[in-house]
Amino acid sequence: MPRWIVALALIGPTAGLRADAPPVVKGFPADTPAETLNDPKAAAKLADGVEAAYAGSKTPEAAKMLLAILRGSRMGPGDGWFGPCETKYTWEWLAKRCAVDPKKGAIARDKFPGTDATFARLDRNKDGRIAASDLDWSDDNPYVQQAYIVNRLFRRMDVRGDGKLTKDELAKFFDKAGRGKEFLSSDDLRDALLAGTGGGFTPGDAPTTAVLVRGLCNGEVGSPTEGPAVGDPAPDFELKTVEGGEKVRLSKIVGPKPVVLVTGNFTCGPFRSFFPDVDALAQRYKDEATFLMVYVREAHPTDGWVMESNSKVGVKAAQPKDFGEREKVAGQFCERLKPTMPVLVDDISDVAGRAYSGMPARLYVIGRDGRVMYKGGRGPFGFRAGEMEQALLMNLMNNP
Numbered sequence: 001m002p003r004w005i006v007a008l009a010l011i012g013p014t015a016g017l018r019a020d021a022p023p024v025v026k027g028f029p030a031d032t033p034a035e036t037l038n039d040p041k042a043a044a045k046l047a048d049g050v051e052a053a054y055a056g057s058k059t060p061e062a063a064k065m066l067l068a069i070l071r072g073s074r075m076g077p078g079d080g081w082f083g084p085c086e087t088k089y090t091w092e093w094l095a096k097r098c099a100v101d102p103k104k105g106a107i108a109r110d111k112f113p114g115t116d117a118t119f120a121r122l123d124r125n126k127d128g129r130i131a132a133s134d135l136d137w138s139d140d141n142p143y144v145q146q147a148y149i150v151n152r153l154f155r156r157m158d159v160r161g162d163g164k165l166t167k168d169e170l171a172k173f174f175d176k177a178g179r180g181k182e183f184l185s186s187d188d189l190r191d192a193l194l195a196g197t198g199g200g201f202t203p204g205d206a207p208t209t210a211v212l213v214r215g216l217c218n219g220e221v222g223s224p225t226e227g228p229a230v231g232d233p234a235p236d237f238e239l240k241t242v243e244g245g246e247k248v249r250l251s252k253i254v255g256p257k258p259v260v261l262v263t264g265n266f267t268c269g270p271f272r273s274f275f276p277d278v279d280a281l282a283q284r285y286k287d288e289a290t291f292l293m294v295y296v297r298e299a300h301p302t303d304g305w306v307m308e309s310n311s312k313v314g315v316k317a318a319q320p321k322d323f324g325e326r327e328k329v330a331g332q333f334c335e336r337l338k339p340t341m342p343v344l345v346d347d348i349s350d351v352a353g354r355a356y357s358g359m360p361a362r363l364y365v366i367g368r369d370g371r372v373m374y375k376g377g378r379g380p381f382g383f384r385a386g387e388m389e390q391a392l393l394m395n396l397m398n399n400p
Contacts, residue, residue: 025063027053034210043070043209061357061378065222069212074201075221082382084138086230086375089394091132094122097397106131114397122390137387148381153193155273156202161313162336163276204308215305219297219350219359220319222378227357230375234261234366235355239294239344242330248344251370253290258373258395259366260291260388262341263358266333267317268299269309270380271361275337277385278363281392282341288396291341295330296353299360323348363388368399 027050036042047070054063061083073079095102098111107130112119120126124134124143137144157173158165177192178184184192207215215221228235238249253259262278264271282291300307301319310316315336320326323345330345346352353359361379365388366372374391376382 025050025053025060025066027051028066034208037070037210037213038208040072043072047071061226062216062222062224065216066213069209069216072209074206075212082139083377085377085382085384085387085391086372087387087391088230088373089391089398091135094130094135094394095132097394102132114393118393118397121393124386124390135390137384139381144384151270151273155269155309156193158273159313160336161269161272161310161315162338163273202309204311207305211305215299218304218319219353220299220301220304221360223354223357223359225354225357227355227362227375228372230372232372234259234364234370234372235352237294237352237355239346239352240327242295242327242334242343242345248292248342250292250366253292254366254370255368256290258289258368258392258399259364260285260289260392261356261364261366262291262293262361263296263353263356263363264293264361264379264383265296265298265359266329266336267301267307267310267315268360268380269307269315271299271383272315272337274361274380274383274385275339278388279337279339279341281385281389285392289392293339293341293343294352294356294358295326295333295343295345296358296360297346297350298329320348365391365395367395 029046029049032046036046047067050063050067050070051059059067064083068079069075075082092102095105095107098107098113100107100111109116109119109128112130119130122130122134133141133143139145154165155161157169159169159172160166173192174184177188179188181188212221234250234254236249236251238247240247250259250261260278260282262275264275266272278291285291298304298317298319300310302316303318317329317332318325320329326348327345330343333339334343344352350359356362356364357378361383363374363376363383363385364372365374373395374388376384376388
């Protein structure tokens with residue numbers, strides 16, 4: 001048995017490490033039990049060993065993720081290993097396109113060569129001009145930070161877990177928060193939304209270090225591969241749709257329009273909350289772009305990193321062991337989320353998921369020439385529909 005399988009299988013008696021998984025990192029000891037991984041000082045020593053193994057060479061994303069986990073990261077925003085997006089369409093690109101000095105000015109409407117609708121979507125803060133801050137989706141941007149807080153609170157009110165907050169759900173939340181009153185005070189709202197929270201996780205969701213390492217090695221919270229960079233040819237694949245089993249080959253649909261590629265899964269709560277935004281974009285730009293989802297490995301299966309927030313909304317699924325099982329869980333996703341874009345089911349060996357480093361979720365824009373124009377950061381925190389939309393719009397401007 002290869003040394004790396006021995007090493008990672010020793011994470012715990014129920015680790016469930018995939019027998020076909022490729023090596024994740026080098027420099028990871030072969031005899032690391034869960035007790036050691038869950039000891040902060042011992043885990044930090046392991047991280048030093050991994051870092052030393054990559055001295056003088058590029059550290060791959062999977063190794064960066066493992067290093068962060070071993071040094072105490074609990075997968076929160078801004079921890080540094082979810083990584084920013086890669087895009088051809090930066091603020092500098094847009095400013096040059098509009099003949100504006102990127103270091104000094106903003107873009108007024110009369111300087112913008114696109115449509116009113118495109119200008120409005122790029123003007124994120126709606127102040128009548130496009131500035132560098134409108135295209136800034138970094139973790140320390142105030143808009144991004146506040147947007148993620150809003151999403152977390154949204155998920156607490158979305159009792160069906162389908163990414164859509166109904167009038168009935170809002171009414172029930174109001175009644176519960178108000179305790180029979182006809183109004184909500186600031187304290188009422190705070191207590192209802194923040195009760196039981198702490199440390200970045202809702203109750204029952206926080207993982208141990210061993211659970212995170214296992215999830216990384218199994219390709220559930222990350223991927224052992226890097227995926228294509230901006231400018232690279234988009235890896236081809238042929239997969240079946242979740243309904244009817246019709247085969248779709250990516251290379252056959254690239255060309256007439258740019259392609260937006262979405263990867264995700266049912267048990268990733270943030271992905272379920274973000275997906276309706278992407279699906280709405282698929283409807284908005286259906287004449288200009290082709291949207292396609294690939295259903296990948298489960299992020300929080302019942303035999304992996306279990307999320308209590310999933311259980312509360314009736315989302316439960318073990319990690320599929322064959323294509324038929326994955327197809328069934330993908331069917332549950334479709335039944336709950338009702339996507340309008342086609343949903344393809346990845347092969348059980350994760351052909352597309354690995355090729356695009358698509359676990360647990362990611363967004364791509366592929367240009368008409370078949371090359372990657374935009375590569376989103378790894379979900380959940382790098383999965384940003386608004387950022388992808390801006391890249392798509394600039395791609396359309398550049399290639400009308």
